[in-house]
Amino acid sequence: MSRAVRYHRFGGPEVLELQEIPEPHPAPDEVRVRITAAGLNPMDWQIAAQPDMAARFGITLPAGFGSDFAGVVDEVGAEAVGFATGDRVYGGAIGRSVADFVLVRTPTTTLFPTPEGIGDEVAATLPVAGLTASAALAATGLRAGDTVLVGGAAGGVGIFAVQLAVRAGARVLGTASEGTFGFLRGLGAEPVAYGPGLADRVRAVAPEGITAATDLFGRETAETALELGVAPERISVVADGPAPPPGVRKVGAFDAASGALERIADAVRSGDITVPIAATFPVERIRDAVTTQAGRHVHGKIVIAL
Known part of the structure; x- marks a missing residue:
């Protein structure tokens, strides 16, 4: 079994639940990422609270939570391309990032190698x-x-x-x-x-x-x-x-223009851009993390540790 934050009705942080679900494994053209950190964005709790916004992203109940993540590729499908077991990666998976694992179909434009010198907490804040x-x-x-x-x-x-x-x-x-x-x-x-x-x-x-x-x-x-x-x-x-x-x-x-995220990551790696982490919460405190972020008074990013 593995863990994932999910919700079965739309609403505020109180609808979010950390649940045990069957451990996912990749299809032939997919890779599996073991997530270590997930960065939160306003769109995450807005999707969970607003059915019309969820519909715009093709999300229906019951649903997962979060968009940005970083971690390590730990399983690779027989036909998957571009990544190997052990690769550090970051990317986006709308409605699926706050979980132990995420599956990504390849080839993909939503998963990127994490540059050396950037930790997973910071990498998980970059995409959205x-x-x-x-x-x-x-x-x-x-x-x-x-x-x-x-x-x-x-x-x-x-x-x-x-x-x-x-x-x-x-x-x-x-x-x-x-x-x-x-x-x-x-x-x-x-x-x-x-x-x-x-x-x-x-x-x-x-x-x-x-x-x-x-x-x-x-x-x-x-x-x-x-x-x-x-x-x-x-x-x-x-x-x-x-x-x-x-x-x-x-x-x-x-x-955003093609290549924008890679350019931002390079600027972070070189120190030209800094990423202030306002707070890091364990996944068990997902409701507290979302409440903090939704208050709109944090200085920087909120990260979930898995």
């Missing part, structure tokens, strides 16, 4: 957040010399968006609570408190104006950018929120 950040910035047409406003800059996607924008040569203003200001400065952003009056605070920090914006939480940042005169085509919002203002592009991880 890294790709979403890359797509969100690309949708704004970000370029060197821009002044970009990043909404939700201290969150799991925000930490990647801030650092990617800084690496691209942009000046980065990041919205956050005052308690995260020091944290954001350490990533290269100039923090601005979110909430009523955001436009005035942005004007005070950047009187010459902003040229692009990406909203990683809600719509306040996108609406503020429009108020400040940013063209709608230079503003993006993430796909798991409400509808964006007219002309503003809505993006998600699937919109």
Whole structure:
């Protein structure tokens, strides 16, 4: 037998259960990954809570939980290609990552070799957040010399968006609570408190104006950018929120350019991008982990250890 987090009805963290299930084995064209770490994302608990969002990803009850993982290939089907037993890997499997094992069909674009120098906890945080950040910035047409406003800059996607924008040569203003200001400065952003009056605070920090914006939480940042005169085509919002203002592009991880994740992993390996781990929870405390992440006050990523 093996373990997997599953839920039989939609709802909050209380619906998540760590269950024993039959140990899976790969089909001829699959590999099995023994998962050691799973990174959580807002989309994970949103899928578990919202039937319409689950349907968009083809998930029906009963369902597994989580999207991002890292671990080691421990079984290889006779016809599987690209991986061998013992390979360290990371990747994505929507609705299946918080489990002892995941099966991945090959050839695949969702499983990658883990670069030397990157631990499994960090590797497990990269796919959804890294790709979403890359797509969100690309949708704004970000370029060197821009002044970009990043909404939700201290969150799991925000930490990647801030650092990617800084690496691209942009000046980065990041919205956050005052308690995260020091944290954001350490990533290269100039923090601005979110909430009523955001436009005035942005004007005070950047009187010459902003040229692009990406909203990683809600719509306040996108609406503020429009108020400040940013063209709608230079503003993006993430796909798991409400509808964006007219002309503003809505993006998600699937919109990232080919090779984006490998480039992010290389930047992490070289030290050009850091990945703050806000907390690591054992899988037995999955409900506590999701409650913590859903509170939207963590600085960085939440990881489940298996």
